[in-house]
Amino acid sequence: MRKKVVSAAEAIAILHDGDTLCCSGFGSNGVPVELLLALEKRFLETDSPKNLTLLFGGGPGDGGEGGVNHVAHEGLLKRVIGGHYGLVPKIGKLALESKVEAYNLPLGVISHMFRDIACGLPGTASKVGLGTFVDPRLEGGKIGTKTTEDLVSVVELGGKELLYYKTFPISVAFIRGTSADPEGNITMERETLTQDVLAVATATKNSGGFVIAQVERIAERGSLNPRRVKVPGVLVDCVVVASPENHPQNLNGSYNPAFSAEVRVPLDALEAMPLDERKVIARRAAFELLPNSVVNLGIGMPEGVAAVANEEKILKYMTLTAEPGVIGGVPASGVNFGAAVNPDAVIDMNQQFDFYDGGGLDLACLGLAECDPSGSINVSRFGPKLAGAGGFINITQNSRTVVFVGTFTAGGLKTKVEGGKLQILQEGRARKFVNKIEQVTFSGPYAAKTGQNVLYVTERCVFRLTPQGMELIEVAPGVDIEKDILAQMDFKPIINNPVQMDARIFVDEPMKLKDTLLSISLEDRMQYDAKKGAMFFNFQGLRVMNHKDVEDIRHAAERLCQPVGRKVKVIVNYDDFQIDESISDEYWAMVQDLQDKYYTHVSRYTTSAFLRMKMGTALESRGLAAHIFETQQEAMESAAD
Template sequence: MPIRDKVVSADEAVAIIRSGDMVATSGFVGVGTPDAIFTALEKRFLSSAEPRDLGLLFAAAPGDGKDRGLNRLAHRGLIRRAVGGHWSLVPKLGRMAADNLIEAWNLPLGCISQLFREISGRRPGLLSRVGLGTFVDPRQGGGKLNAISTRDLVRVMEIDGQEWLFYQAIPVDVAILRGTTADPDGNISMEREALVLDNLAIAMAAKASKGFVIAQVERLAAADAIPARQVVVPGSLVDCVVLAPPEHHVQTYQTAYNPAFSGQLRVPMDRIPPLPLDERKIIARRCAMELPMGGVVNLGIGMPEAVAAVAREENLLEQVTLTAEPGIFGGIPQGGLDFGAALNPSAIIAQNQQFDFYDGGGLDLACLGMAQADALGNVNVSRFGDRFAGAGGFINITQNARALVFAGTFTAGGLRVEAGQGHLRIAQEGRCRKFVTAVEQVTFNGALAAAAGQRVLYVTERCVFQLTPAGLALVEVAPGIDPERDILALMDFRPVMAEFKPMNDRLFRTAAMGLDAMLLNRPLAERFTLDAARSMLFIDLTGYQVRRDEQVEAVRKQVRSMIEPLGRKVTAVIDYDGCVIDPGVAETWFDMVRDVHGRYYDKASRYTTSAFMRLKLGDELRRREMAPHVFESAGRSSAE
């Protein structure tokens, strides 16, 4: 007969954990973090000195940067080794690693998340290109955080002449999960949780390793009361269930419960107040100018969090899909100790599936933090002296997004700025330089990105740099800023001095910028750029909506007015990303395309990240006996 009641106390649950066990746990900051079980485990160790020498395996850092989450387990003797994706919110564990009290590794969050699936299938490990050229690469340390961590968890493999990293599987003895509701059979649902995370994969990894699964919930249901489609972790994978007190089962460490985080209702967005005009908002505004209309975007923790607020203020939320790495699609990703959750998400998927999407090139743009950068464009966000912040999902995201924006103040430690009337003034300079001779640790490899043709910007409150094959180039300077005094004198290297332009003065005004009109309704003339010396015409149709025949004729006239005076044909590069062509004018549009191509182009490359638009363009070009090649990116079009 099956055991019909798996509900036990937290003390009874942790009593089965043995010395030396490898414990895998869910949690993303405070979302999905099983604090009742961590508390009971700490209590057992402090009272009995058992269990000892545990291992910890976690993707994101389940912690608040102080005492909660895995910080509760940071006791000498309790933990022997830890493998984690993010460390900044578990500083007590980080301190133990810095002091050589525990063996410690930092691997990419997404790779650990995906590794749980490999373990669950009893496969030897995970094969990925994520981490090459960074501190995770075995040739640059293999993710080891200290001298006593000698075991190699990552190795380089070559397959068909291409390098890959192999992340070794780690057997899981105990899985500690969190859900919302459990029935006596141990079936777990997650209807009030802000994230799904990797709960199912971790439970399966433990079972494949002949391990034990403990699940924390906030409420109990009668037998067979949970609808089958709501069950995230089946009861056959769960050994015991712990009913947690409310103080150990908050939805996030900042919010006890918000139904808009779990998709149980939607809240009005127009009541969210705009951000004050400071360096954070200036940077977020400049980052928002890069948002791809119709595209998918990831926003990282810290400075990039403000981009979502700016997008709402500028009426752009309907034009882009914002995402967060633990599995959020749509809505407004939250910051602080709410990070990982989102207001009004359109979908919440498993964390490992989100990283499959990211690693597969699903991101049109990623906006991430920047603690240090050097002349080659390398970025460090993971280690500063003996402080381990960890990479989190940073490496997965930066190596696979089509375009990147790194966001951060130009200096750190006491920086104060004054903005208004379209100008910026540095009221007090920061104490620490961020643009240094060499970053302390390579979390992002600029040379590899440049070689791959990835578009990368480095946005600060006073200037913007762009990655080039020769390194960082200064491309924009804020009005009111002296380049020599306020920029170059405060860098450890001299950037490539391209011809820079002023940053948009709207960034430094209190009123909204009108970004929706700027990005969606740009004048047609601003969408065309002619490089006469190279005989190249660039046409940016990003977000352009073709509704009327007059718009079609306007494009034809614009091409004619720019090319006819040259007296020769040019090569055209046309960006169709986010372009909308109404069916009623499609025939007219593509007839115009054939006409201008025959008259003015010797060659044309068209590209869009939309698979539907690529197919549509290809079909229409083929019908008109034109080359049907439509590429996914400008880099692909130029390479092919």
């Protein structure tokens, strides 16, 4: 049996000048630190190997010196191809200063490239990236003046325009796991993620390359459960046992058994967010959550949506996911992003992007850094700072609904929420809504052409993407449109009839979002019985809180009534019906308008004597017959007369 367990120095000796090195790791999670340190040590001591091409997906680093930042040396690297650069700033600096050839490609594309390289395919075809900086008609994903070769081209397959990403062989792979046996079989029981280690190992092996696995322990031959082996030994050339300090679960340092699913943790102990601009934004975004939906929440501001959902006790009604393969539970935040507590499943990243790219996401909530009049977003590059796209392009282009969240301005913004209103105490120094963004990470025109539902949520207002551009649809109470919105933008959005943001958002108490989330849809509440020639509206438990709610009811009723072609009888169940006093007049005016156009007779019923009195007064003041009964039977008998 060939000896596979070797020292880090022995393993690193296999690298030659000009090799293509692929390094696993997603952010701070699962980074093969021991191997990276050994490579750096060899280069600094021997000036070898030189001119490597470094390939990575999720930016394996800690935002400072850790991870692949260790190999950010001129001469060691010739070319870098990465998905996300935010946590590998030293690599990003080399790229921006044109000291290496560099590319930023979508994380999901890189993840799928591993499989295509393993299959021996010449490239990866994908719709992901069209209209963004990755599109060769814009930048082709190139970074810096030194980068000239085209890795991305436009092709047409099956009558559809796609981007074609050129693949290439991988010479050496750095992967990591938890346990290995002498034959090189690798398990990952203490890792936060499985990442793409199997695809990377397969791609490297089928390229004629060399696979090095970093682990924390060696098990006896034949002792590993075959169902727990993630990478079989036939794909692994050598195994390096890392010292504990160079094999942290993530670069944050400590081991968290919840991240490796050893334990499940209670979520009710999580502290509620303070009512500030971040919570206002998270609360408004949370209104877009739907029961039984599959959701992706990005890092940073979007993390607040999960906190609000937990506070409102609605997490169990949806499935949160994260792009490295987490399904269910609550994604971790900050430097731990990518891990999760209490997940239902952890799958490989390429499989997660299969699901995302195919349209599996109902909702994605991601950050908003720069936005232009067409609704295009930049989150990937800002002057001397290179963040990279990560999974942003895959996620935003393929989710049914996308909600971008962020403060209206940046740098010094101070606000106060008091008395149910938002006050702007100090404006931010930097504008986010500008005429021209530095880089297109999300294409508004492409989204508008595909009919995607896109919202832009800030603490003071909400915009919606339309084919004509961005429309202002909601304004926070206490905010002046001219002074607080238009004066702080470089362009004027479409303005028709913006409504006030839901008042519950600005009150420091639970919003009872569960009631809203689990409410029956209007389409299910309103039905037409052709045999009886009557319509039945079930408004039991319905909450009418704002102008949008009123208009939603109007439109649903019109969609039901117009095809009938004549006026009909209507019976309405108003049990436990709730209406905000501020919107009452508008609601009953809408009722009167519908009754004049579509109804011959309306019978209403509710067991609440108080509500019968209130509704009777509202109807009589408009000259409408107040047919309000206590029971359904009485209402049915009235309609039959």
